Amino acid sequence: MTVTGSIGRRLTGLLAGVAALLSVLSWWMVSELAREAAERTQDNVLAASATAIAEALRSEQGEVRLELPYSAFSMLGAIGEDRVFYRVTAGADLLTGYADLPVIPAPAVTGRVVFDTGSFDAEPIRMASVSRAVLAGTEPVPVTVTVAQTRNGVGRIAAGLSRLAAVLSVAFFAIAAILSAIAARASLRPLHEIAAAVSRRGPSDLRRVEHNAPEELAPLMASLNSLMERLGQSIRRSEDFIAEAAHRVRTPLATVRTQADIALRTVEDDAEKRRLRAMIRAVDESSRSAGQLLDHAAVAYRADDLARRPVDLSDLAAQTVAALEPAAAMKDITLGLDADAVQVRGDPVLLENAFRNVLDNAIKYSPEDTSVHIHITETGGEAHITVTDEGPGLGGGPVAALTERFRRGSNTECIVGSGLGLTIVEDVVTAHGGRVQLGAGKEGVGACVLLVLPL
Amino acid sequence: MRLACLALVTVAWATLSSALTIENHKHYPGTGDQVLRILSTADLEVFEPYLQAFRDSRPALSIDYTVVSSAELYRAIRQGAAFDLALSSAMDLQFRLANDGFARRYRSDATTALPQWARWRGLIFAFTAEPAVVVLSTDRLEGLEMPTTRQELINLLRENPDVFGGAVGTYDVRESGLGYLYATQESRSTDAYWRLTEVMGRLDPQLYCCSGRMIDDVRAGRLALAYNVLGSYAAERMARYSGGRLQILRMQDFSNVMLRTAIIPKTADQPEAAGAMIDMLARLGLRETPGEWHLPPLISSDMGDAAGFGPIRLGPGLMVYLDPLNRRAFLSEWKDAMEQP
Ligand SMILES: Nc1ncnc2c1ncn2[C@@H]1O[C@H](COP(=O)(O)OP(=O)(O)OP(=O)(O)O)[C@@H](O)[C@H]1O
Numbered sequence: 001m002t003v004t005g006s007i008g009r010r011l012t013g014l015l016a017g018v019a020a021l022l023s024v025l026s027w028w029m030v031s032e033l034a035r036e037a038a039e040r041t042q043d044n045v046l047a048a049s050a051t052a053i054a055e056a057l058r059s060e061q062g063e064v065r066l067e068l069p070y071s072a073f074s075m076l077g078a079i080g081e082d083r084v085f086y087r088v089t090a091g092a093d094l095l096t097g098y099a100d101l102p103v104i105p106a107p108a109v110t111g112r113v114v115f116d117t118g119s120f121d122a123e124p125i126r127m128a129s130v131s132r133a134v135l136a137g138t139e140p141v142p143v144t145v146t147v148a149q150t151r152n153g154v155g156r157i158a159a160g161l162s163r164l165a166a167v168l169s170v171a172f173f174a175i176a177a178i179l180s181a182i183a184a185r186a187s188l189r190p191l192h193e194i195a196a197a198v199s200r201r202g203p204s205d206l207r208r209v210e211h212n213a214p215e216e217l218a219p220l221m222a223s224l225n226s227l228m229e230r231l232g233q234s235i236r237r238s239e240d241f242i243a244e245a246a247h248r249v250r251t252p253l254a255t256v257r258t259q260a261d262i263a264l265r266t267v268e269d270d271a272e273k274r275r276l277r278a279m280i281r282a283v284d285e286s287s288r289s290a291g292q293l294l295d296h297a298a299v300a301y302r303a304d305d306l307a308r309r310p311v312d313l314s315d316l317a318a319q320t321v322a323a324l325e326p327a328a329a330m331k332d333i334t335l336g337l338d339a340d341a342v343q344v345r346g347d348p349v350l351l352e353n354a355f356r357n358v359l360d361n362a363i364k365y366s367p368e369d370t371s372v373h374i375h376i377t378e379t380g381g382e383a384h385i386t387v388t389d390e391g392p393g394l395g396g397g398p399v400a401a402l403t404e405r406f407r408r409g410s411n412t413e414c415i416v417g418s419g420l421g422l423t424i425v426e427d428v429v430t431a432h433g434g435r436v437q438l439g440a441g442k443e444g445v446g447a448c449v450l451l452v453l454p455l
Numbered sequence: 456m457r458l459a460c461l462a463l464v465t466v467a468w469a470t471l472s473s474a475l476t477i478e479n480h481k482h483y484p485g486t487g488d489q490v491l492r493i494l495s496t497a498d499l500e501v502f503e504p505y506l507q508a509f510r511d512s513r514p515a516l517s518i519d520y521t522v523v524s525s526a527e528l529y530r531a532i533r534q535g536a537a538f539d540l541a542l543s544s545a546m547d548l549q550f551r552l553a554n555d556g557f558a559r560r561y562r563s564d565a566t567t568a569l570p571q572w573a574r575w576r577g578l579i580f581a582f583t584a585e586p587a588v589v590v591l592s593t594d595r596l597e598g599l600e601m602p603t604t605r606q607e608l609i610n611l612l613r614e615n616p617d618v619f620g621g622a623v624g625t626y627d628v629r630e631s632g633l634g635y636l637y638a639t640q641e642s643r644s645t646d647a648y649w650r651l652t653e654v655m656g657r658l659d660p661q662l663y664c665c666s667g668r669m670i671d672d673v674r675a676g677r678l679a680l681a682y683n684v685l686g687s688y689a690a691e692r693m694a695r696y697s698g699g700r701l702q703i704l705r706m707q708d709f710s711n712v713m714l715r716t717a718i719i720p721k722t723a724d725q726p727e728a729a730g731a732m733i734d735m736l737a738r739l740g741l742r743e744t745p746g747e748w749h750l751p752p753l754i755s756s757d758m759g760d761a762a763g764f765g766p767i768r769l770g771p772g773l774m775v776y777l778d779p780l781n782r783r784a785f786l787s788e789w790k791d792a793m794e795q796p
């Protein structure tokens with residue numbers, strides 16, 4: 001699998017990108033509005049100033065008279081530190097002010113303030129102009145008042161607000177980016193939950209995934225479940241096949257074994273006898289293998305859907321001991337059972353199978369005239385089943401490897417076996433949520449197998 | 456010899472800028488050949504310590520100091536006379552120069568440290584705040600109660616025509632830029648101004664061009680009272696001849712505070728040195744202890760409440776009374792009040 005990026009990161013990136021775009025847009029809009037507002041404020045002040053001057057116009061002895069009102073100029077200082085220019089003309093004559101100030105085309109209506117932008121003394125200016133007819137002598141004279149101001153104050157106000165807007169936009173973007181990350185994570189949470197639920201499962205757990213899934217994940221879940229089902233089916237099929245094959249092999253092998261036994265009793269020749277014994281041994285090996293394979297398949301099958309019945313371990317152990325008593329007696333081995341009444345929940349058939357395999361090993365590998373001990377106790381909320389013998393022990397090799405399939409120890413020269421016994425034991429115990437510990441017996445003599453099962 | 460030299464320079468200068476009416480002039484030679492030319496309204500004896508302090512920091516620089524009236528200064532800078540620094544007490548004229556583009560922009564740590572009201576557009580910088588005061592002769596006012604408001608002053612003048620007849624001095628606002636500024640600002644701020652002018656007009660007032668002469672005349676006993684005198688000069692002169700014959704009063708109802716300002720003219724050849732001078736003046740303007748200096752700082756504790764809204768505002772409002780129409784109207788009203796038969 002190659003990982004190509006992350007949905008979470010991509011989602012966060014996309015959302016943050018949108019937020020960045022909106023931030024820039026809002027900053028630009030606020031900046032424009034601020035400029036517009038500042039310009040309008042300046043226009044209003046200029047208009048008020050021009051109007052105040054126009055209102056101060058009067059006629060005296062047939063002449064236009066004017067005294068500039070102080071407030072008309074002082075109010076212009078409100079916007080900022082801007083240069084101020086003005087001009088008052090009566091008809092074509094300059095009454096007062098700056099003669100070379102640009103002229104605004106005369107307003108259509110007298111008394112209405114008109115605005116214009118221009119430049120004066122190499123600086124951009126904003127001008128407001130208002131006209132008024134003043135009766136001088138007999139004729140009304142049109143008097144035009146123009147007040148102009150540079151635009152630094154407006155620029156400064158707009159720039160200040162724009163800076164503020166920029167700071168706010170950046171803050172907005174930062175918040176939006178954090179929220180994007182949170183949103184992306186929140187929307188991906190179901191995916192993570194399902195992944196976690198699937199990976200929490202045991203190695204052979206092929207049940208359907210019944211996790212609640214959002215709409216978008218439903219197809220993935222459906223295909224996952226169908227894949228699990230097919231996988232389960234195919235595993236079951238091959239287990240069935242192995243069991244079937246083992247079963248089919250066992251029956252004819254039993255026949256061969258019987259025939260070989262009879263033949264052994266009838267032949268006289270030593271060489272023939274040796275050959276027959278070898279044959280019998282091979283048949284034993286094969287049939288043991290077939291039997292263990294069958295058991296292994298059964299374990300795999302039953303462990304899939306493990307029964308959880310209360311099982312009394314001491315009873316179970318007693319049964320197993322009874323079943324193996326004849327085999328032990330043949331080697332003059334005494335089986336000692338020392339069991340507390342410990343109950344676990346599980347499948348008795350599987351547990352019996354596990355016990356039998358452990359006990360079988362103890363008897364099989366111990367020399368004659370020894371004893372095997374089974375000890376069942378409840379320690380710390382767990383059931384401990386210990387089987388100790390006085391045999392050769394588990395050898396010097398890595399002990400844990402003995403539970404691998406078809407793995408046999410080095411001490412097995414002429415002892416029949418398949419190497420599946422401890423595999424079955426471990427499968428059973430782990431299916432019950434327990435564990436197996438292999439070790440040496442007391443004072444290093446013999447083997448000690450410990451099965452730990454949760455209660 | 457030195458005096459002769461000075462006179463020579465003055466003559467040479469006068470011929471150079473024929474239009475300029477010079478009141479005083481002094482050249483302070485430095486070790487280098489750079490010359491900082493200052494045009495100022497501040498009297499030499501008042502301003503000399505500042506020049507000395509500046510020379511100490513820049514011994515290489517020669518300083519050429521010319522004293523003119525504020526109107527003269529305004530006219531010279533407008534006509535493009537070659538000066539590096541213009542210092543004036545007429546803040547309206549200085550403002551107008553800055554507004555009309557005759558000032559050069561300057562910016563430094565010292566100027567940005569100035570309060571907002573003490574600078575405008577980086578073109579004009581205030582470095583002193585000087586109140587208008589009333590100077591009285593204690594000899595001639597013996598037994599009379601000192602007025603604290605304009606109303607009390609009006610009453611005092613009205614009730615004692617024998618004391619004040621021909622012995623009241625004030626600025627001739629037609630001649631003095633500063634006098635005009637004080638008068639117009641006062642007429643705007645308090646209606647007692649016109650009544651006071653009226654009362655003074657009846658007492659055959661003496662009109663002056665400058666504060667210094669007014670104070671000298673009060674000290675000499677020729678005047679009983681001088682109205683609207685530059686407070687810093689009054690204090691300085693009183694300190695100099697502390698005979699106890701002068702009394703300085705600040706009107707409690709309202710008191711004009713003028714800002715002495717500096718601009719670097721567009722035509723300046725030595726803007727860097729002029730900037731350094733402005734830095735020094737700005738720093739002295741913000742000093743906390745009065746020290747030896749003759750001119751007061753921008754912010755002083757004795758300014759009190761009488762200043763009302765603080766010093767005269769450095770803003771476009773200053774241009775109103777400079778308008779010829781307004782000036783004509785104001786002067787004719789003033790003349791009517793002042794010159795009564
Ligand atoms: N009690 C024991 N004493 C000594 N060796 C043991 C004992 N139990 C197991 N072993 C060793 O561990 C190996 C694996 O045991 P396991 O039961 O899996 O296989 P097996 O006994 O050889 O064959 P199977 O049990 O399938 O017939 C054995 O071959 C043997 O070498």
Ligand SMILES: [Mg+2]
Pocket residue numbers: 357360361417421422
């Ligand atoms: Mg075995």
